[in-house]
Amino acid sequence: MGGNTVRRTARAAALEELLSGRHQHRSSHLDPYKPHLDKRWAEGVTNALHLHAELQNLGYRGSYQTISNYLRPRRRRIRVVAPAPPGVRQVTGWMMRHPEHLGDEERRQFTTDLAQCPELTALHGHVRTFAEILTTRSGQHLKDWITATRDEDLPGLHTFATGLGKDWDAVVQGLTTCWNSGPVEGRVSHIKMIKRQMFGRAKLSLLRKRVLLTARRPSTQPVANS
Template identity: 30%
Template sequence: MLNEFFPELEIVDVNRRDETYQFICHGKKSCAPCPQCNTVSHRIHSRYIRTLKDERVFGMDVQLRIQARRFFCDEPDCPSSIFTERFPALCRPHSRRTFRLERGLLRLLRGMSAIGLERILNNISDSTLLRMLKRSERHRIMPDPRVIGIDDWAWRKRKKYGTIICDLETRRPIALLPSRDVNTVCAWIRSHPTIQVVARDGSVEFREAIRLADETIQQVSDRWHLFHNLGKKIEDILKQRLPSGEKILLEPDGLNIERELTDAERRKWTLILAVQQDAKQGVPISELVRRHQIDPKTCRRYLKMTEPPRIGRSHRRHSADVYKQDIVRWIRQGRTTVWMHRTLKRKGYARGISTFRPYVARLKKAVPHEININRRIIQKVLWEDEPSNKPLLLKILDIHPFLKELNELIRSFKELFEAATSQQDILRWCGQAERMNETKLSSFATYIRGDLDAIRLGMTLHWSNGMVEGQVNRLKTIKRQMYGRAGLELLRIKILNLT
């Protein structure tokens, strides 16, 4: 079993000293090639003990004590007359740690700084760990990228920015640039002629850099940024046109919305309709029973039904029913669910808020009550097309009629992403936004017209900048760990090589 971990060594003995396992071993081969001229030599000059550290086993340190041999080099023109046998699968020349241990240390460096790891290990310095990082950078081989995502990151917010580039096919960062100016990004893209698609946000610098580097590259505008930018414009409009907060009276008639059928109810209703359809064609009950495999009494009941069935448990007494009158009175007064729960806890109510909240929500559907809303709630209701928000949406649109056109604009913008979208569809939406005579929406429509091809590809292709945004978030964490102690080179190594 040990030979699988150390294929170049023959284990002679295993000792335990304090908290360390010592493996006594030597090389398996009787000869060795010269590292200078590659001539194989069998003549042994001398032997010495070489000590290597390996990964811990069962909480114990592992130490390899190798009886290494020195050989004579028989090549007259070789600059080395004596050389030491090497173990290329085990460690580097002159190293005191195996490759396995170095890989384990590099994995630990993914989530913490070198100084923090030094404090934990106690037997290796932060300088040694940093040298290992820089050495691993030299051996990194990256494939030629075809589809990339690009985004900026802040050295110092609103002062200085850099650029991160990721391969969207391998989902790995491949470059970290010191700035986001057009010349820097353009030069990097030109040095990688295999690039065909670039996903980006709405940055003008990135758009121009990609165009200057290669006009045949497809630029894909990120979908999330499109929704985010439109949301910011709508938020600005609501700040100008709506008060910061207001109260709305919700009537029970506007809240009694029929819930959607469950899967079981939908299957049962489909069976009922099939039975009724066969009966209209003159099929007798005996044949209906056999064809649909149901009881005769059930068949007659199905023939009389005019509405979908409701499947559910019978009503059980709720733990808060004792306080129902108080809860209804508080709902009319506009009290919050948290306030009601805290008040009832002082009266002896023992259940948690997660049990109490659904009970209050059901009562609110039958009790007229006032709710406090602000611009954020209104924007959320306008964006989210949920049945539970429909009564509140109708009430808001009734109070503020100008929001009807804004709600229709949001709905049509979402539809652009749900179907095969052409440039004419996008331009038609831009015209709809400009006809609202809102400066914010007109500027957003102008931005879309200026980046029309990239936005259309963003609506139709599946590439996005989501993975790049995640790498930016990771970069921020690592940058803050290193703040004041390191620069771009070490940051690049930790971002690119420890992914």
């Protein structure tokens, strides 16, 4: 039996004190100053270093750690875990979707994120402008759009604009006329499907015959008039 247990047993005036297991409060140098700490905490002063300096001016000779230990349970009660910020993929999804297709909560959070980041706001404006050029087939405004993007500190857009300039004529035609490479891409995808069906075991001659026979079937792919 330890010394503390012996002393607690000797001081007990009744059996209930031994069976309760309650920790007996010990006096502290901080006791006379606790009302002041409670009052200052209620006023919004929660910095333990500042409170320690105040108590020293009032005559407190205890340690800073005693004050910190006294305030720790209060800090645990008021600690609030902030929600995790949205990820890059989520913000990109909001930016690429039409504003009318966003939910109320998504629109509210996206608006909040834009207000906190000027670069993101500028990027969103350029993305919406490019989407308008794409949907309205107004490729004649593409050069102005590229000029505007180069004035912003947005390296990702600079890379995209540089890529557009490498095939300028084709890009402008694609954003202006109704012609596109959709039929060609569809035929390429069809050939890839046939090749997968052959499990890579047939030679090019068989693949060629299957592609030609499939192209002649009106129900599968009509042949354009030459």
